[in-house]
Amino acid sequence: MQRRDQSYQLAPLGDGALVVTFGERISEDIHKKVKTFVTKLEHEPFDGLIEYVPAFTTVTLYYNPWVLSEGGAKSAYEEVCAIAEEILTKIDASEEVEARRIEIPVCYDEEFSPDLSFVAEHNGLSEEEVIRIHTSGEYIVYMIGFAPGFPYLGGMSEKIAAPRKTNPRSAIPKGSVGIAGSQTGVYPLETPGGWQLIGRTPVSLFDPYRESPSLLQAGDIVTFTSISKEEYKEREERERES
DSSP states (O other), X not given: OOEEOSSOEEEEOTTSEEEEEOOSSOOHHHHHHHHHHHHHHHHSOOTTEEEEEEOSSEEEEEEOHHHXXXXXXXXXXXXXXXXXXXXXXXXXXXXXXXXXXXXXXXXXXXXXXXXXXXXXXXXXXXXXXXXXXXXXXXXXEEEEOSSTTOEEEEOOOGGGOBOOOSSOEEEEOTTEEXXXXXXXXXXXXXXXXXXXXXXXXXXXXXXXXXXXSBSOOTTOEEEEEEEOHHHHHXXXXXXXXX
């Protein structure tokens, strides 16, 4: 059973999850609705809620059906729909949800940027112009996915957009900063991938031993700053010791 409203849609995902959809296109307005809804859940969790997963246009609520259906006339799905709708009536997408601002240092040295020249040539720019444009933007973390801690960032200038590689690499080093289409992102772990690599950060975006393993979360604002190779090595050493 699906439930629709002009501003959202509710639909089941198996017998233990509800998907709340706020739209079908990626936009800042939709992201604000996702972020506001998640903030309400964070501050007002309900009994039976296991976790919630925000994405570009949706939030998926994973719940314990036994807890939600216990002693009630409604099914677990009906109960979680009622709870979600009650929260949705309270949210105001115009509310300003304070975003964390995270600065990520990036070394664009040729050792760490095997595809910087391609991105520059593809867009008719110099490598220095690509770096300047990449570091001048503010990027919204729309979602975390693909790999633990991997941020999908919106807000990159179309001036430095570039297609994915035709033949993906079998291993991309941890911390690599890449471009794919009109998005930029950072590889938190060594994984295969097809993004065009333009730099690398010494900052660890994912650490399973931290209280919050992922450095970034949906809704954060990210800026990149250019650092030298020497600064990269110094910061990398500090990261190892911490």
